[in-house]
Amino acid sequence: MNDICERIQAMHRRIQTAAERFGRPAADIELLAVSKTHPAQVVATALDCGQRAYGENYVSELTDKARALAGRGVTWHFIGPVQGNKTRPIAETAQWVHSVDRERIARRLSDQRPESLPPLQVCIQVNVSGEATKSGIDMEALPALAETVAALPRLRLRGLMAIPAPSDDFDTQRRAFARLRQAREDLIRRGHTLDTLSMGMSDDLEAAIAEGATLVRVGTAIFGGRSG
Numbered sequence: 001m002n003d004i005c006e007r008i009q010a011m012h013r014r015i016q017t018a019a020e021r022f023g024r025p026a027a028d029i030e031l032l033a034v035s036k037t038h039p040a041q042v043v044a045t046a047l048d049c050g051q052r053a054y055g056e057n058y059v060s061e062l063t064d065k066a067r068a069l070a071g072r073g074v075t076w077h078f079i080g081p082v083q084g085n086k087t088r089p090i091a092e093t094a095q096w097v098h099s100v101d102r103e104r105i106a107r108r109l110s111d112q113r114p115e116s117l118p119p120l121q122v123c124i125q126v127n128v129s130g131e132a133t134k135s136g137i138d139m140e141a142l143p144a145l146a147e148t149v150a151a152l153p154r155l156r157l158r159g160l161m162a163i164p165a166p167s168d169d170f171d172t173q174r175r176a177f178a179r180l181r182q183a184r185e186d187l188i189r190r191g192h193t194l195d196t197l198s199m200g201m202s203d204d205l206e207a208a209i210a211e212g213a214t215l216v217r218v219g220t221a222i223f224g225g226r227s228g
């Protein structure tokens with residue numbers, strides 16, 4: 001077995017262990033392999049190990065790899081910052097976007113989503129760390145954006161995503177993820193149907209699973225370090 005397969009299996013064991021520790025079914029936690037900066041050939045190797053869902057941060061990498069691996073059954077998740085002039089290739093290529101953080105981007109993605117494809121599955125990215133991070137919508141503005149996204153015809157609002165400010169401290173990590181969990185509960189009380197909490201990466205996925213992550217986004221621990 002190759003290294004990538006071993007690391008994917010080790011990651012499933014790590015998810016399983018965390019799920020047991022926090023009393024959750026491991027089947028409720030999906031592994032998204034973050035393949036940014038790694039070539040299509042590396043994704044092909046991971047595909048052969050049964051890993052289907054991949055996260056990309058850069059539009060050109062997303063479209064290049066999607067083209068190279070067309071027909072192989074990959075689910076592509078766009079997880080990087082979305083620029084207003086780059087929405088069309090995302091809307092035409094990805095099945096999921098985790099990083100919708102403003103109305104203009106949501107409207108463009110909906111307008112540009114081809115009729116031949118199912119609706120784009122969307123998470124709203126929320127800023128759970130205040131001043132410490134800039135990406136994601138502020139908590140107070142979230143309900144209005146959720147209303148907008150939920151009403152757009154070619155988007156389907158699935159949940160929330162966050163990238164908290166890095167911390168080595170488990171309780172600090174947990175508090176940030178708890179804010180995202182509470183934000184989801186608040187939107188559910190307002191009548192939204194949200195099944196996804198996209199939170200947790202290589203260094204903090206246990207804390208994310210403790211707070212209810214349904215999808216963890218793992219790059220380094222599967223593919224190794226990145227130069228870019």
Ligand SMILES: *Cc1c(COP(=O)(O)O)cnc(C)c1O
Pocket residue numbers: 034036057079080163201202203217218219220221
């Ligand atoms: C790079 C990235 C990840 C993966 O981070 P690792 O620490 O390499 O596991 C997850 N989510 C987003 C949004 C990223 O940009």
